[in-house]
Amino acid sequence: MAVDNSSPENPKRRDFLTTATTAVAGAGVTAACWPFVNSMNPAGDVMAKATTIASLKGIRPGEVKTVEWQGKPVFLFHREEKQIATMEGLGEGKDPEEDGERVKNPDWLVVVGICTHLGCVPARKKAGWFCPCHGSAYDNSGRILTGPAPRNLDVPEYEFVGTDQIIIGKTQA
Amino acid sequence: MKRVVSWVDQRFPLTSFVKNSLTEYPTPRNLSYWWNFGSLAGVVLVIQIITGIFLAMHYKPDASMAFDSVEHIMREVNYGWLIRYMHTTGATAFFAIIFIHMARTLYYGSYRAPRELMWWTGQLLLLLLMATAFMGYLLPWGQMSYWGAQVITNLFGAVPFLGSELVIWLRGDFVVGDATLTRFFALHYLVPFIIVGAVAIHLVALHSVRSSNPSGISLSDKNNIPFHPYFTVKDLYGLCIFLIVYSYFVFFNPNLFIEADNYIPANPMQTPPHIVPEWYFLPFYAILRSIPDLLGGVIAMGISVMIFAAMPFLDRSKIPGGARYRPFYRGMFYFFVLNVIVLGYVGAKPPEGFLVPLGQVATFFYFATFIILPFGSKIEEKWLRKRGLPAEVEALISCEEFQKSERRQRQADRRKARR
Numbered sequence: 001m002a003v004d005n006s007s008p009e010n011p012k013r014r015d016f017l018t019t020a021t022t023a024v025a026g027a028g029v030t031a032a033c034w035p036f037v038n039s040m041n042p043a044g045d046v047m048a049k050a051t052t053i054a055s056l057k058g059i060r061p062g063e064v065k066t067v068e069w070q071g072k073p074v075f076l077f078h079r080e081e082k083q084i085a086t087m088e089g090l091g092e093g094k095d096p097e098e099d100g101e102r103v104k105n106p107d108w109l110v111v112v113g114i115c116t117h118l119g120c121v122p123a124r125k126k127a128g129w130f131c132p133c134h135g136s137a138y139d140n141s142g143r144i145l146t147g148p149a150p151r152n153l154d155v156p157e158y159e160f161v162g163t164d165q166i167i168i169g170k171t172q173a
Numbered sequence: 174m175k176r177v178v179s180w181v182d183q184r185f186p187l188t189s190f191v192k193n194s195l196t197e198y199p200t201p202r203n204l205s206y207w208w209n210f211g212s213l214a215g216v217v218l219v220i221q222i223i224t225g226i227f228l229a230m231h232y233k234p235d236a237s238m239a240f241d242s243v244e245h246i247m248r249e250v251n252y253g254w255l256i257r258y259m260h261t262t263g264a265t266a267f268f269a270i271i272f273i274h275m276a277r278t279l280y281y282g283s284y285r286a287p288r289e290l291m292w293w294t295g296q297l298l299l300l301l302l303m304a305t306a307f308m309g310y311l312l313p314w315g316q317m318s319y320w321g322a323q324v325i326t327n328l329f330g331a332v333p334f335l336g337s338e339l340v341i342w343l344r345g346d347f348v349v350g351d352a353t354l355t356r357f358f359a360l361h362y363l364v365p366f367i368i369v370g371a372v373a374i375h376l377v378a379l380h381s382v383r384s385s386n387p388s389g390i391s392l393s394d395k396n397n398i399p400f401h402p403y404f405t406v407k408d409l410y411g412l413c414i415f416l417i418v419y420s421y422f423v424f425f426n427p428n429l430f431i432e433a434d435n436y437i438p439a440n441p442m443q444t445p446p447h448i449v450p451e452w453y454f455l456p457f458y459a460i461l462r463s464i465p466d467l468l469g470g471v472i473a474m475g476i477s478v479m480i481f482a483a484m485p486f487l488d489r490s491k492i493p494g495g496a497r498y499r500p501f502y503r504g505m506f507y508f509f510v511l512n513v514i515v516l517g518y519v520g521a522k523p524p525e526g527f528l529v530p531l532g533q534v535a536t537f538f539y540f541a542t543f544i545i546l547p548f549g550s551k552i553e554e555k556w557l558r559k560r561g562l563p564a565e566v567e568a569l570i571s572c573e574e575f576q577k578s579e580r581r582q583r584q585a586d587r588r589k590a591r592r
Contacts, residue, residue: 035255036227036252036256038251039231039251041251043245043249044248044249044250045245046249
């Protein structure tokens with residue numbers, strides 16, 4: 001003996017009630033899922049490591065120091081005059097970008113040391129960097145010259161603190 | 174949508190399954206709210222599994238990291254505090270619901286033929302739940318976690334001959350340690366899924382014999398109504414009430430069920446002055462402590478959990494159903510519940526002064542109720558029949574007898590037709 005839920009005698013009020021209740025319940029269930037989904041996002045202490053303070057002291061002109069930020073390597077490159085001069089223009093690779101756009105202070109290049117192809121750490125060469133994994137080559141502004149990498153080396157958010165310190169990464173506003 | 178469903182139906186009994194077990198499943202029309210607690214337990218099981226899995230994404234089952242990882246969850250993980258409190262409150266809620274569910278079954282005689290297997294699968298579920306809760310309690314690695322586990326694993330030392338080796342094997346170490354913690358974590362993750370399987374068996378048994386009802390007597394088919402929409406809605410309503418109470422504890426009083434001592438990291442060199450298990454183990458803990466002999470206490474505690482399984486055999490009354498028409502049985506039931514509460518109180522306190530003899534008396538009465546039952550139920554039946562059963566009981570009994578004889582006749586006919 002089954003109840004006929006769709007019989008014409010049932011007033012439309014009941015359908016409205018059922019639909020409205022189901023919709024609210026659905027919204028409630030969706031809302032209840034959010035804390036669980038969000039718990040998988042980086043926790044407070046991980047987010048606190050979102051910024052790194054790096055010292056620029058002791059890096060001689062022409063030298064590159066690698067520091068860690070958010071678990072990733074960051075190249076701090078103290079550029080010499082002639083290296084800066086050769087970086088004029090948009091670069092010769094597939095991702096044209098003005099060198100001036102990629103630095104805050106032309107003496108210092110700060111880029112994330114991860115190849116934009118598949119994530120290896122490029123090795124330092126005389127005129128830039130060369131990725132051993134698949135042969136991408138970058139210039140002294142971190143711009144892609146040849147190879148399969150699609151983009152120039154990423155420039156992270158950073159700020160100068162005085163003249164010999166930078167703070168890499170963005171604190172939550 | 175209909176076409177998708179019919180495509181599936183040609184290959185899988187989806188619609189017929191849903192119809193048979195849910196939408197058109199016949200349920201007695203007189204079920205009271207005491208029948209909500211089974212489905213409620215199922216919901217809490219799901220809550221525990223989901224919150225548990227998300228906790229496991231951040232928890233570290235290592236003695237040097239466990240306590241801190243729980244605090245990391247509480248303080249750093251987004252909504253970690255919520256997931257953790259839901260899990261601890263859920264454990265308490267689970268036992269509260271299960272105890273009420275068991276009380277309902279005892280009061281209404283739902284453990285009697287033909288529902289013995291339901292009762293025994295339920296007994297198995299209770300044991301699995303207790304094991305899961307016990308292992309889960311070690312995981313925060315607080316003082317109470319550590320020492321509770323130390324004491325209870327020590328009990329296995331009471332086993333003759335193998336005792337001490339058994340304890341070491343169980344712990345993976347000479348004392349409760351990192352080895353114990355890691356294996357308890359693995360098993361605590363596993364056993365709930367065994368519980369899910371056992372619940373499935375419990376429900377298959379239910380669908381074979383169908384729900385009992387407050388009158389305790391099988392109703393004729395016309396007194397059944399479809400599970401959907403009547404009891405789906407009623408279960409949903411009961412769920413909402415439960416969630417309100419549950420949410421009160423999760424958001425406004427979550428630490429009521431957490432021992433203060435468990436916020437102190439485990440110290441194997443120092444026992445807290447007062448060891449208490451979680452509230453749902455207190456009555457059994459009291460029974461354990463009431464027997465002065467170690468092995469005796471362990472055996473008594475074991476029997477106190479397992480003796481429920483014997484109920485279908487202990488209750489020998491031919492009066493169908495439960496306490497409703499049986500004043501002696503009803504009195505015994507209330508007395509038993511009161512006794513369990515007394516035992517719980519005794520278990521919560523240190524065993525000093527008048528509490529010791531009180532615990533022993535309460536333990537005696539605990540087992541006495543079960544032992545008296547076979548004799549008391551028979552005497553009660555004679556007395557009730559002499560006094561004359563109320564008309565509706567007579568009517569229901571004769572109806573049940575009629576249905577039984579009908580069923581026997583149908584079976585005999587089927588057997589004849591097969592030959």
